[in-house]
Amino acid sequence: MTDGTFTGIQPVKEIPANIRDSQEHALTLWPEIRSYIVGLTEVNRVYLVGAGGSLSGLHAAQYFLDRRATTPVTSVNSDEFYYRASPGVGPSALVIAFSAAGMTPETAKAASWAQERGAAVVAVTLNAEGTLAKAINTAFVARNGDGNQILLQLLALAILEREGQNVSAELSALTALPAATETAVRAFEPNAAKIAENMKDVPVTYLVASGSLQGMATTFTSCFLQEMQWMHAATLNANEFFQGPFEVFDKETKSILYLSEDETRPMAERADRFLEEYSGETFRIDSRELELPGIPQELRAFIAPLVFYPIAFRLAAHYAAVRGYSLEGRRYMWQFAY
Structure with missing residues (x-):
């Protein structure tokens, strides 16, 4: 370690x-x-x-x-x-x-x-x-x-x-999930490499998300970036974004945006429109673009967070590769009593 x-x-x-x-x-x-x-x-x-x-x-x-x-x-x-x-x-x-x-x-x-x-x-x-x-x-x-x-x-x-x-439909979708996850994760690799390369040195990483993807977004910023890469980072709810945080964005700001397929997608799309006009480069990870063979359209929103979980791990692995910091490194955690 x-x-x-x-x-x-x-x-x-x-x-x-x-x-x-x-x-x-x-x-x-x-x-x-x-x-x-x-x-x-x-x-x-x-x-x-x-x-x-x-x-x-x-x-x-x-x-x-x-x-x-x-x-x-x-x-x-x-x-x-x-x-x-x-x-x-x-x-x-x-x-x-x-x-x-x-x-x-x-x-x-x-x-x-x-x-x-x-x-x-x-x-x-x-x-x-x-x-x-x-x-x-x-x-x-x-x-x-x-x-x-x-x-x-x-x-x-x-x-x-x-x-x-x-709940039979959801159970059926979960049965198809393992094969769908393999496909989605492999297809995401080029995007993960692009995001990590472009975001590896930003002063603060902002990740905007909503709905069912909010937790997965927080895991990425607080665990993978803050805890494992010692990077300043924060997850912003797509509506809370407009309650103050958007004031710090300008054409020099880069960010990541999660777009879900659930009922809260309009929140993320609103943030996306603002970022497109007023911010710097935004790297979008859109649930609609995931390849999920065997998952019915009406159940993609239910399945998406479970696929974003391994996707976040792959994105973190690419950060570790281009930054040169192991994901196992800790400054304080597990090092002493606190």
Whole structure:
């Protein structure tokens, strides 16, 4: 593990070979997930709990549930969840605690506290032996982050099915996702190389997004750029962009724009029109341009965030190659107690 010092410009790492395998493995957990959620006695509120990249990784599931579920859903940082101590956390609440590596102490503490309050608590993680999985009774374990994203959406689908909704179309789309992801990620490589080369030295990276892609955008700026590349970066909601941030944009400003296919696309298109006229170069990653064989048109918006996840990893890999900084380097994280 490097300390983050310059390691030299180098060829980009190959696309990981385990993306499809992890997604396919996650799909096999559907019967177990469905049985657990449908079997709950009462659920009148859902809390999605995580920290850092895991918190932003919950966003796609929250967006989907906000659009479809009648059960109220709240997404909250792990420590905020614990210290707020909402009286709604009790026997009729479902808490989904997410920690990819499974070792985030704040998330394990929050999950354990919720279980002690009588809530139904499940973990989504990569580590069956991690502190989160060991802190509670039920954990669904994926093989990598792509699998985690599927598990979160399967939990969302189970919540909808518990409400009496038909989720067969979404399940069918998820079955087609592994092959579609392979196609989309490979097709994205030239665009990833272009963005990284052009954005590698900007003073601040602004990434504008909306809707179901907001979380994936935050993961990229806060985890990949700030945490792993030590770059100044921020994700801007496409409407919040017009509530102040657009004032710092001029013809010298470069930025990245995520365009979704969900209901919030007009927000991103509005930002795109402004950027086209008043800003410098904008690098667009448009969900509509993704090659997603086997995914019906009406389900592309549901699937897109799950594809943007590996795409973000590929974009980060290209940044690491052209900047010469390993994605494993940290200045503070894991280096000492804080």
